[in-house]
């Protein structure tokens with residue numbers, strides 16, 4: 275093999291792996307949450323996973339995120355299976371219809387690349403959102419978090435999340451961490467919380 279050729283199989287990066295984990299379990303008609311809408315790439319992915327009969331609830335605190343996401347989903351001709359909220363994910367419980375049963379959710383933490391780098395997710399509000407979402411996760415459902423933590427405040431959020439995830443009782447929750455352990459500069463990693471019963 276020449277040095278220029280790529281091997282046929284390569285490990286997913288943290289973001290790709292978050293989609294792989296959700297793709298495995300999501301099906302048409304499922305209800306899901308994008309807790310950090312940003313440019314809308316995860317919202318689009320979720321909309322395509324759950325189809326016309328499913329529903330995606332997406333959250334962001336920046337109005338530009340809603341504008342860009344709406345544009346992306348319209349351009350991709352997504353069905354009207356999504357609802358975008360200009361609201362912090364910590365308010366998710368107030369926005370989901372009563373008795374919502376979720377099959378999945380995604381968080382993409384940190385700041386929006388090409389956006390305002392001072393607007394970052396915070397451990398305290400991320401944990402409020404995560405607990406609300408766990409409370410309505412169906413058995414077999416998964417919440418995935420792509421944890422970017424190289425920015426100021428990122429390490430505090432990472433530690434708070436790991437502490438919380440490690441304390442979840444294993445009879446109910448399986449928690450996995452996908453991490454590249456030989457990369458420099460605080461590489462992002464993926465956490466997945468799965469409800470077992």
Ligand SMILES: C[S@@+](CC[C@H](N)C(=O)[O-])C[C@H]1O[C@@H](n2cnc3c(N)ncnc32)[C@H](O)[C@@H]1O
Pocket residue numbers: 309310311312313314315316317333334335336339361362363364382383384385386387393394395396399
């Ligand atoms: C890494 S970006 C998300 C990227 C996005 N998933 C995409 O596909 O483009 C993180 C996003 O989280 C948003 N954010 C920060 N705090 C938030 C909060 N409390 N609730 C919801 N979104 C928040 C930021 O505004 C930013 O757009």
